[in-house]
Amino acid sequence: MKEITYAQAICEALDEEMERDDNIVMLGEDIGFIGGNFKCTVGLLEKYGDLRVKDTPISEQGFVGMGVGMALTGLRPVIELMFSDFLLVAADQVINQMAKIRYMSGGQANVPMTIRCPIGAGRSSAAQHSQSMQAMVAQFPGTKIVVPSTAREAKGLLKTAIRDDDPVLFLEHKMEYNKKYQIDDDVEPIPFGKARIAREGKDITIAATSSMVMKSEEAAEKLAKEGIECEIIDLRTIVPLDTETIIESVKKTGKLIVADEAHERCGIGAEIAAAVADDIFYYLDAPCGRVANPNVPLPFSPALEFPLIPSADKVYDKVKTYFK
Amino acid sequence: MKVKDYSKEQLTDFYETMFKMRRFEEETFEFYKKGMMAGLAHLYMGEEAVATGVCAALKEDDYIGSTHRGHGHLVARGAEIDRMMAEILGKETGYSNGKGGSMHIMAMDKGILGANGIVGGEIPIATGAAYTIKYKGTDQVAVSFMGDSATNEGTFHESVNMAAAWDLPCIYVIENNLYGISVDIRDVTNTPDLAVRAKGYDIPGVVVDGMDVTAVYEAAKKAVKRAREGKGPTIIECKTYRWQGHHVGDPATYRKRRSETEKEDWMAKCPVTNFRKEIIEAGKVTEDEIKQLEEKVEAEIQAAVKFAADSPYPDASEAFTDVFQEGTL
Structure with a gap:
């Protein structure tokens, strides 16, 4: 057992998965040099280099769409959106492209990508940085949606998300990031669909x-x-x-x-x-x-x-x- | 380059591909007129030289992203035309078992990342394929086809910016057919040439005659070479025109605003018939040889039409497959 924060648990899941699979590439705003707005990617740029941990411009539709193209061509992209509210900026790529390509292609193509982003209120972030998008995205078939609770849950479920061959929306709670949790040294992937x-x-x-x-x-x-x-x-x-x-x-x-x-x-x-x-x-x-x-x-x-x-x-x- | 500088094989390949596209679209239009086709399709007639010239510069393992007006791109990349037609008719034997239709034909085994129903929707996807290429260090390239109007979508600028910043091997091909449905691009955009936008990203932007297959091919070859060498993206704008309206049900009467004869003037520049005439006149190929080629293509087209028409519709239960690996959730 060890004590780590929820953000560190997420970082560990990313690190362990990237170590295991070279096809995992991350894109997102501020995920590289400063290790993420909520510190979920600290140390990963140094360890994996800037082609695998890519700081992007403020172009949510562009880099989420690039994730779709990367997933179609053999990579396993993990995209960080700084706030789940920004899913709306990228909505076409999330809902019309990522979620539907497998279906529209008659099963020819898989889109094994994960979008991570924080949900939740409590930081005086007002109306455009505090929303929780789970129900809105769930309305559209084609994306698996994860709402982890504790640090251990976040770590195990994120591993499953990254390994999944379908698109996954992984919603982290921003008020949890800095909370400390006791977790096992090793956390195995936790299967989806089992409460x-x-x-x-x-x-x-x-x-x-x-x-x-x-x-x-x-x-x-x-x-x-x-x-x-x-x-x-x-x-x-x-x-x-x-x-x-x-x-x-x-x-x-x-x-x-x-x-x-x-x-x-x-x-x-x-x-x-x-x-x-x-x-x-x-x-x-x-x-x-x-x-x-x-x-x-x-x-x-x-x-x-x-x-x-x-x-x-x-x-x-x-x-x-x-x-x- | 003039046609005399190309091999006979290259010229007949160009012609065969363009003729096949033309016949493919004529038959698609027939499906609509005969009431065999549900929904609509966006025909490529008039723009054949673009997809033909660009795809001739590609290798088998390169990627393309396509648009709602995608049949031509797919034919040029060697997609199976019988399965394409079956998809257009919503049949079980289509590329997507009838789930996609004309606007969503995808052929992953040919590197075709999909036609796309959202204008500009495919641009970041092709750019992502270019990112994969860069990451894996192969010498492949990705081509993103788009219409003129897609260059006014945010995805165009976001994607070109990232491709330029990171030297991604992506070629952005603008098929400027002047209209976004009824809106004249010249009325909603301040520059007559769209390729000038490349300047804003400090990458090459070229304008070519999209009715001339060799002009398109030469521009594409140069852009592809640059991309394969790791020097980054290029924008190629092809000036072209669609014979039909936005889709099969659009009479396109709006195109007489500038000139009563706008359509006829463009049709006089037909990329298929003019090229046929040119290569015969240049002595590169005989009329008989062209006729034989046309007969071969015609037989293929007729077989595809029959295949599509005779194929069964999917069982209604097919709607519930392919949402996820597990089917539905």
Whole structure:
């Protein structure tokens, strides 16, 4: 065991994969000389050289599209976008090209590329640097979407993402980067589509993504003292989605809350609630609940931002509504 | 160079490719008129010299990125025309089993990284292929074909800038047919020549007569040589014209704004028939030899038409394959 930050865990995954496979090439803004805006690529330029760790100009559509071309011609590009909000700048290449080329080619071509970028609010970064893009991209078939929780999860899932032969969107939570975690010296790739039971409980299921897993764990500690046992499911991936694990849990607890930091409207919570209602409606003791960002852009002032962000307290409050 | 300076084999190759493209597109138009084809197709008629001249300068393992008006590029790169036609008709035997259609034909075994439905969408993709080449250190090149209007997309500037900064072996071929659907490029762009944009990136930019296959070929050869030597990208602008509208359903009446006879004037410069006449008159090939070549191509075209028409449609379940390695998720 060792103590490292979430950003270091990501850096270790990149380093270990690059060491293993020469076809892995990284492109992105500020990933080379300064080791990344969030320090996820520190030391990699020195170790692998500037053809494999390429500082790009501010041309998101251009270098994401280059990643697609590199993936089609035998490389395994890992592209860093400084903020997930910039997916919108590169949207044509992400959604019309990367996600669809395999399908449009009738399976002739694979696009084994990974786009890494941070999601989440909490840094007074305002409306264009605080969004969480998982649900928006999930609307379009063709991209696997990863929402890792802890440092260990991020490391294991990133290895799987890089080795996957399909496009993967890997969404890191920017408020996690500097947090320290105890992790094993060696972390194996973690398979996609298999959720993790982060905490077992019998009274209510909380299906959570990204840092909402840890926030839910914090809430669950407090709730346990009041006699409410939460079962927390770390979804790990949105596409593929492990509905089986959610359904098995809800069959036991009869109650479901989905905790995801993206905006509530048309979000992951709505998707999972519909899937559960479709499948096991009669097991539900109550309607499915959601903890998510309200449907307003993220504001700048901490006085405005923090009250909006889904927190451990909000998860706690939401759970309490089921046990009046 | 004049045609007399080329070998007979080279000249007949040029002609065969251009004639095949022309006949391919005429038959595609027939599919539409007869109601055999769903959707639309963007025909390459009139622009044959561009793809022919550029692709003649390439080796087997080079890459090309293509556009919505892509049939000509694919024919020039040696894609199988029967599977192309089958794809255009949405048949199971098409390159993409009917999932792509005219605008998305891809032939990975020929280095064809795909036609593309988004104007400018393919430019960074071809540039990425050039990055792979640079990374692997091979002497391949990548060609990015685009229309005039794609040069006003951000992807063009972003890609050319990176290719220039990093000396990537990419050749940007602008097929300037003057129109983006109905909009005249001259009304929305301040420079009559688009290749001048190369100056902004400090790379060579050349303007060539896109109706003259040897002129295109010579420009492409020079650009390809430069790229293979690791000296970086070139922009080649080919002045050309499309005989038909933007797509098969577009009568293109908008093209009379500048001159009543604009289309006829360009058609007088036909790259296929003029070249035929020129090589016969230069004594490089006889009328009989050309006729034999045309018969051979015609038989191939007719076989492809029959193959496409006779092929079955895919089973509806085919829609659920190829999204991911695992099918759907």
